[in-house]
Amino acid sequence: MPATTVFPAPDLPVALIHDSDQTFPVRRIFCVGRNYAAHAAEMGNEVDREAPFYFTKSAHALCLSGGTIAYPPGTEDCHYEMEFVVAIGSPAFRVDESAAMASVWGYGCGIDLTRRDLQGAAKEKRRPWDLGKDFENAAVLASLVPATDFGVIGEQEIRLDQNGLTVQQACLSDMVWSVPEIIAHLSRFYHLEAGDLIFTGTPAGVGPVAPGDVLTGQIDGLAPVELTISVAE
Template structure:
């Protein structure tokens, strides 16, 4: 087979404890999945989950012990950080029950859902899709993936983010409105999940702006930390 253009390289993420890499298929993100963040954004209650996507090549894969680099994006004056637990799907499926979700998970990582908040807000006001605020280049930094068997008790893990050494976000994974199993159940009812899919599970309260020169350091208990510098 020949192609009229050179096919793009496969986007991939390092895997803890191996030289192998996890190939990325799709990136799904869950909106407003912590109660306090939902309130922060003007919403309350346990509304049905909703999802948006980022392109696979929005990934900024950061090696263990390294500080990645994310260029400050164009068109925005209000770039926000959103620290998240990321679920890596190893076995695909459709209409997966929450009770069976664990067998579909390859592992977990720390991720950032970077957001051009001013552009997102303007699109919301106009009732238009807000892909421009979420699905831009380099908008999905992620640390190495820890296999599920090595990840420990994530249900009770802490999640937190520092910017230039100052804490911005802190919560616990147990405070997810829709837990990991429930999220996979809802998501797989709408799309057939595939090996290589990543799910950014939502961010806690404390989202705020960053500027060029800032260093972001995020952690989830039991996983490899993630550090990036905005350039």
């Protein structure tokens, strides 16, 4: 008799694809820390230029653009962080920078929500950032755009508006570590596979959200990401 699960297995989270009925199954979410020098400075940190570093979010932290979420539990200081997201579409393991982009399926606008007070407390005690970074609805994602429709990553503007006021603004070229560098480095430690997402870091200007806030993030050539924050549960 074949084995059965003790409860129904949850469905794999999926991202939407712009102007398509297809969806993109999400396997894992990797996030790059301190990838814009100005953001690192505003947080009181220096950029480690020897190698990028990462934290992760559960795939079930995915939150599709356009929705309304409750203010996250367990925090009094939740922050927005606008990000350029890379969607992996084919295997990459120990790839060179010159071959890294062959594994990219597409790109999207994302918002990394952060329970900053919990992250700060973890940093002080030299503990992992999980409570600050990996929670429900913490990885907000717009519909993805195929890489062939986006073109070369360069001077595209990345911007986030909070209630109609621009709070973050930079260019993708401001990233300390480029997308090929990130993929090549990350692939030394993981077998990257189709369905993996990489949030590539946030520009300066991060700040708190409050119930009633409307966040709208844009990157030239991509579908915008939108999120409304409601009262806490």
